Amino acid sequence: MYGTGDGTVLWTCHIFGNQSVPPVVPFNLGSLGFLTPFDPGSAEEVLHHVMEGGFPIMLRHRLHCHIVRAAEWVVLNEVVIDRGISSFLTNLECYCDGTFVTHVQGDGLIVATPTGSTAYNLAAGGSMVHPQVPGILFTPICPHSLSFRPLIFPDHVSLCVQVPANSRAQMWCSFDGKDRQALNAGDAVVIRMSAWPVPTVCSKDASRDWFSGVREGLHWNMRRLQAGAGQ
Template structure:
């Protein structure tokens, strides 16, 4: 059993957390592999890129937070290996434990005492009016939003070829159940259980207040497109990164990806525990 480690080296306390993690694994005879940033943080030569790290590991530990996990999905590429998020600080929506619980994590890896939660990913294809195509993979959401302008923009959404709506808004979010706790939630979207076979389409600050989020099946093809040739280019982002300019005539196709993220879960930790903690829910 080998554990590959990806670390957010810019996060405060990263070196201490990394040392604690590698020590907990080493004591139990579990070998580790480091990505390039983690190796550099330890002052070691080399380190591995994402796909090589995934291929050489049985379990992947992502040390940082929810943002680090989002970046890790892009870095690792297609992998079915269990991925554990180890948050430096408090428990996150995408993390399996905190850095105070690395002993628990190491013991679970040694004994096999963990479960996995299959998380749906989004596949997005940007089809340019010039015939170009770019493919992206998202765990949380894709967003088409206004670019270098302070004005609302005009954009359309289609569901399986049928027009859903022409929007005047700051933009549109298409989120997975995992992403329903992130940007979509901040924009007024609903919370969705991670196991639900669904996506949510959420407008950002729509001009018409009756325009609300819509939940659709995850077998749906969703298409987004700018509507006004006179408006400035919009910006398309994937999990908050990969910023692409979108012009009138360009089109974005969003559908369920052919792969999933196997998120490692430790005993005693669940999505609903994270909801209670992160949203500060209290009983009556």
């Protein structure tokens, strides 16, 4: 399959659900092009090369998310739990493999993949993570605490985020920015790494494509170089 923008790549991953996804060839016809390294002007040449089998693949991890009382989703970027229009802080109980981790009191929580680390996670102060690092990012949104720092969990754990029974307000959950769902007191979202990553075709290789994206798309660490000795 081929995609024509970052949003199209997300949509393509969504329609396959929690099952195998064919290799995606992403062309940059969007506004940012962080996930789309190929120039659409070279589409015929690229697709011919792909059909011959001579191309590197990057496996992008996805998250399998299940609202206990409702349905399931698979995300490429992130699942976000927030307070919506409520004026009250979130009060989310977070567990890792059944062990209590912390309460999230603030505007909400982002649980992201390494691919999603450069999306909402980055804006909320989370770390950028190479897409081939097997981990689950745990980033609070505007926490009401000076000591609440983002975490990265190993990819084999199961996270559970629960709205406590005494919650003052309804919470909201969204999946790659879509399918917004209400979470009432007692509801929980279980999040784990999907067994089915998304294979995307690389222009050069996984690392060169990713570093090119963070430099050119996000202008990461752009600074005039310090003059050398004697200059």
